[in-house]
Amino acid sequence: MRLSRRRLIGSLAAAPLLTACDRLTYSEGFREGLRAAEGLTMRAQRLVMDRGALAREFGAADISPVFRSNGTRRPGSQSYADHSARGFADWRLAVDGLVARPLSLSMAQIRGLPARTQITRHDCVEGWSAIGRWTGVPLRLLLEGAGVSTRARYIVFHCADDYGPVRYYESIDMVDALHPQTILAWALNGAPLPIENGAPLRLRVERQLGYKHAKYVERIEAVAGLAAIGGGRGGYWEDSNDYEWYAGI
Ligand SMILES: Nc1nc2c(c(=O)[nH]1)N[C@H]1C(S)=C(S)[C@@H](COP(=O)(O)O)O[C@H]1N2
Ligand SMILES: [Mo]
Numbered sequence: 001m002r003l004s005r006r007r008l009i010g011s012l013a014a015a016p017l018l019t020a021c022d023r024l025t026y027s028e029g030f031r032e033g034l035r036a037a038e039g040l041t042m043r044a045q046r047l048v049m050d051r052g053a054l055a056r057e058f059g060a061a062d063i064s065p066v067f068r069s070n071g072t073r074r075p076g077s078q079s080y081a082d083h084s085a086r087g088f089a090d091w092r093l094a095v096d097g098l099v100a101r102p103l104s105l106s107m108a109q110i111r112g113l114p115a116r117t118q119i120t121r122h123d124c125v126e127g128w129s130a131i132g133r134w135t136g137v138p139l140r141l142l143l144e145g146a147g148v149s150t151r152a153r154y155i156v157f158h159c160a161d162d163y164g165p166v167r168y169y170e171s172i173d174m175v176d177a178l179h180p181q182t183i184l185a186w187a188l189n190g191a192p193l194p195i196e197n198g199a200p201l202r203l204r205v206e207r208q209l210g211y212k213h214a215k216y217v218e219r220i221e222a223v224a225g226l227a228a229i230g231g232g233r234g235g236y237w238e239d240s241n242d243y244e245w246y247a248g249i
Helices: 005-026 028-050 078-085 107-111 139-146 236-241
Strands: 092-097 103-106 116-124 128-138 154-163 166-173 183-188 202-204 217-223
Touching: 078 154, 092 139, 103 107, 103 139, 107 183, 128 139, 139 183, 139 217, 166 236
Parallel strands: 092 217
Antiparallel strands: 092 103, 116 128, 128 183, 154 166, 154 217, 183 202
């Protein structure tokens, strides 16, 4: 049977492609590549899914008798001393950056917002852990209240304590910022937050290591990128000591 001109051109055009496809299909290396890519996708998806999972919560009997303090135990500025002398009555938390309605909230206003209480374990990279009961406002409520922009990709926490010439700061992405256990805590074990643990307000971001849990928080900033913040690596320890920005646990 004679091939029509059209079929001939069609088969000629298709032939190299088919051959290439066949080679790819039967090459063991290519199959391994496909399997590896599938594995990567699966691991990436699991990671994304797991990031929404809750950190373990404990019972009252598990609470550590003393919740130790680390890093700054008392900010050194006169301004902080004045605030603590007044019981933080005039402390204000600013919520700004990529938000529709910047906020400036007093501690009384923050304590009046819906609160979440959770008993969780804090893990410090220096090799110690402690379990405490934290009470505070879900960060999500503050961000929604301020009308956080869809362009915001990170939330930066600006703190009141100095490390030499720089202030402590930290940042998290929106997955952690909107996580139900991410709160700005104002109480520890049923009492106002002690100074050594970050009074009057500190971050609890329970899927992350200790250094991400910013203490003495006075400003929350929504940003699209971290390059212009501090040394550009997203946190005090990240900038100064090469700590990982993502410290997920
Ligand atoms: N502002 C500020 N936040 C901070 C620190 C700090 O020095 N300053 N230290 C971090 C580290 S390394 C840890 S382990 C925890 C310690 O919290 P704690 O003092 O309540 O134990 O706070 C984190 N947040
Ligand atoms: Mo830490």
